[in-house]
Amino acid sequence: MYGLIGKMRAQPGQREALIAILLEGTKAMPGCLGYVIAKDKLDADALWITETWDSQASHKASLALPPVQAAIAKGRPLIAGFGERFETEPVGGHGLAKPR
Amino acid sequence: MYGLIGKMRAQPGQREALIAILLEGTKAMPGCLGYVIAKDKLDADALWITETWDSQASHKASLALPPVQAAIAKGRPLIAGFGERFETEPVGGHGLAKPR
Numbered sequence: 378m379y380g381l382i383g384k385m386r387a388q389p390g391q392r393e394a395l396i397a398i399l400l401e402g403t404k405a406m407p408g409c410l411g412y413v414i415a416k417d418k419l420d421a422d423a424l425w426i427t428e429t430w431d432s433q434a435s436h437k438a439s440l441a442l443p444p445v446q447a448a449i450a451k452g453r454p455l456i457a458g459f460g461e462r463f464e465t466e467p468v469g470g471h472g473l474a475k476p477r
Numbered sequence: 478m479y480g481l482i483g484k485m486r487a488q489p490g491q492r493e494a495l496i497a498i499l500l501e502g503t504k505a506m507p508g509c510l511g512y513v514i515a516k517d518k519l520d521a522d523a524l525w526i527t528e529t530w531d532s533q534a535s536h537k538a539s540l541a542l543p544p545v546q547a548a549i550a551k552g553r554p555l556i557a558g559f560g561e562r563f564e565t566e567p568v569g570g571h572g573l574a575k576p577r
Contacts, residue, residue: 380515382482382525384563400569411572413511413529415480415565425482425565427527429513429572461561463484465515465525469500472511472529472574 378410378467379433384460387422391455396424398455402448408435410473423460429467478510478567479533484560487522491555496524498555502548508535510573523560529567 387395396414403412411429430436439445467473487495496514503512511529530536539545567573 378515380513380525382515382527396568403571406571409571411511411513411570413480413513413527413567413570413573415478415482415529415567418564418566425480425563426570427482427513429515463525464518466518467513467515468496470511470513470526471503471506471509472572473513474572 379430379436380465380467381426381428381436381462382465383426383428383462384417385424385426386420386457386460387424388455388457389422392416392422392424395452395455398448398452399426402444402452404444406435406439406442406445408432409439410475411467422457429473479530479536480565480567481526481528481536481562482565483526483528483562484517485524485526486520486557486560487524488555488557489522492516492522492524495552495555498548498552499526502544502552504544506535506539506542506545508532509539510575511567522557529573 408431413427417423508531513527517523
């Protein structure tokens with residue numbers, strides 16, 4: 378498995394709008410076992426995304442999917458910047474989707 | 478929802494053993510919608526846990542569950558320390574379990 382944990386900062390007041398775009402654009406990504414979007418409790422403009430993939434190749438391929446491309450295009454103006462980013466190798470746990 | 482993203486460092490060489498204990502001890506936690514364990518790619522002794530709960534109360538209650546207590550007791554000697562810890566409010570995404 379391949380994983381990413383990353384922080385994104387929305388333009389002031391745009392976090393909800395950015396989240397809506399991300400939720401919409403990431404619904405159907407082959408090889409995606411988990412994609413959890415969470416608001417940072419301390420920073421009103423920040424959010425965290427924890428991604429779990431069956432492989433790094435699936436993650437890379439997802440970036441070319443039309444809904445993901447659309448989300449990137451729509452979301453980009455709402456993004457102020459990126460924070461921490463951790464690359465991981467997920468090993469399991471609870472709540473991961475079955476591979477499709 | 479309530480979430481935590483946290484880094485844990487195992488004693489040298491003990492990451493696999495610690496992961497096995499965590500996987501075993503966290504299988505059945507009421508209100509837990511996601512519990513993803515992932516190895517850090519850069520630090521051979523570090524791991525990340527991304528937790529998603531239906532409520533902060535469920536997270537708190539989980540710490541008193543016998544299997545979780547057993548995992549804490551067994552795992553504690555294998556833990557060298559804790560790193561970053563981010564408290565979140567998950568909003569959705571893909572791969573979360575149904576509440577139970």
